[in-house]
Amino acid sequence: MSGSSIVCHPNTSPRSAEERAAILSNPGFGRYFTDNMVQIRYSDDLGWHGAELLAYGSVTLDPATNSLHYGQSIFEGLKAFRRNDGSIATFRPEENARRFQRSAARLAMPALPEELFLDSIGTLVTQDAAWVPADHEKSLYLRPFMFSTEVGLGVRAAKEYVYLLIASPAGAYFANGVQPVSVWLSTDYIRAAPGGTGEAKFAGNYAASLLAQDTAAREHGCDQVVWLDAVERRWIEEMGGMNMFFVFGSGPGARLVTPPLTGTLLPGVTRASLLELAGELGYEAVEERLTVDDWEQGCASGEISEVFACGTAAVITPVGTVKSSTGGWTVGGNEPGPVAMQLREHLLGIMHGTHADTHGWMHTLVPAAANA
Numbered sequence: 001m002s003g004s005s006i007v008c009h010p011n012t013s014p015r016s017a018e019e020r021a022a023i024l025s026n027p028g029f030g031r032y033f034t035d036n037m038v039q040i041r042y043s044d045d046l047g048w049h050g051a052e053l054l055a056y057g058s059v060t061l062d063p064a065t066n067s068l069h070y071g072q073s074i075f076e077g078l079k080a081f082r083r084n085d086g087s088i089a090t091f092r093p094e095e096n097a098r099r100f101q102r103s104a105a106r107l108a109m110p111a112l113p114e115e116l117f118l119d120s121i122g123t124l125v126t127q128d129a130a131w132v133p134a135d136h137e138k139s140l141y142l143r144p145f146m147f148s149t150e151v152g153l154g155v156r157a158a159k160e161y162v163y164l165l166i167a168s169p170a171g172a173y174f175a176n177g178v179q180p181v182s183v184w185l186s187t188d189y190i191r192a193a194p195g196g197t198g199e200a201k202f203a204g205n206y207a208a209s210l211l212a213q214d215t216a217a218r219e220h221g222c223d224q225v226v227w228l229d230a231v232e233r234r235w236i237e238e239m240g241g242m243n244m245f246f247v248f249g250s251g252p253g254a255r256l257v258t259p260p261l262t263g264t265l266l267p268g269v270t271r272a273s274l275l276e277l278a279g280e281l282g283y284e285a286v287e288e289r290l291t292v293d294d295w296e297q298g299c300a301s302g303e304i305s306e307v308f309a310c311g312t313a314a315v316i317t318p319v320g321t322v323k324s325s326t327g328g329w330t331v332g333g334n335e336p337g338p339v340a341m342q343l344r345e346h347l348l349g350i351m352h353g354t355h356a357d358t359h360g361w362m363h364t365l366v367p368a369a370a371n372a
């Protein structure tokens with residue numbers, strides 16, 4: 001990339017074209033990684049320095065590394081797509097760059113400049129362009145992350161950090177067509193409390209969610225957990241790693257409701273984009289609080305026709321059944337609803353270049369000509 005401050009020392013023994021093709025034919029999620037990664041170091045003395053693209057490989061840590069003990073660790077997630085015109089692009093990466101800065105601020109970590117975040121993505125995807133799958137349902141998942149590297153057991157914000165960017169080819173989220181998920185309403189465990197770290201993409205939030213997710217799957221046979229507010233345990237917040245939308249009514253007059261960003265849920269890039277798109281497609285789209293009772297009664301009366309979750313991984317996932325300690329109910333006949341599917345098609349169309357990108361949301365990483 002021109003103007004990049006990242007020094008490139010690419011992998012001298014990358015995987016063969018045959019090995020890569022075999023992986024790309026069935027990549028799954030997060031199982032395989034490309035040949036290279038980007039690393040940038042930070043210290044209070046030097047600021048951000050030593051930006052380098054290098055062979056993907058292990059990181060060696062002293063056992064007393066601060067983040068292993070006190071968990072200063074944040075991440076992001078976004079995807080690179082091979083578009084219809086042959087270019088490779090990501091979706092609103094500057095939003096991920098800004099969220100990464102906000103997560104860093106909450107965890108008393110240094111802010112990586114937005115240009116450096118975007119440069120790291122452009123540099124890695126340009127180098128590993130052959131790893132971006134051609135198939136529309138597949139993508140190259142990008143995982144920027146940062147953790148403290150200072151050695152010492154004092155409980156305080158570290159003075160040294162590393163930022164790493166790795167990339168992993170990702171398969172179709174729904175291999176057999178879009179399937180609604182079943183959800184468990186978690187009242188025993190909470191994900192985030194007011195004043196906590198819920199709106200940061202902080203590793204500890206995910207660690208704290210695993211027991212509830214396991215319990216939902218093992219004891220209640222549910223695919224996902226829906227998190228309720230920590231105080232009253234009745235306001236709906238989000239689902240696993242996704243935000244939620246509730247569709248009241250149907251057809252052109254439908255009203256889409258998503259819980260407001262109270263500080264305890266993650267401000268999803270997909271959520272923000274759908275709020276805009278839904279309005280443009282003629283729906284009323286609002287941020288409003290909603291209780292579990294509103295959800296159950298809305299489904300019983302037929303007022304709520306669809307519920308879906310949204311996020312980078314699956315774009316849109318319909319919710320088909322709900323279970324809680326007091327019972328359960330079905331949403332929209334346990335079938336994907338028309339509003340969810342229309343929004344999904346539209347957003348995927350923008351990402352892949354079959355729908356006009358009127359907002360300038362797509363950020364080209366590798367132009368079509370360079371990628372021919």
Ligand SMILES: Cc1ncc(COP(=O)(O)O)c(C=O)c1O
Nearest residue numbers: 241242243266268269270311312
């Ligand atoms: C807890 C949580 N909520 C919501 C989302 C959806 O965010 P986005 O649309 O930016 O992927 C994610 C994924 O990043 C998440 O981890």
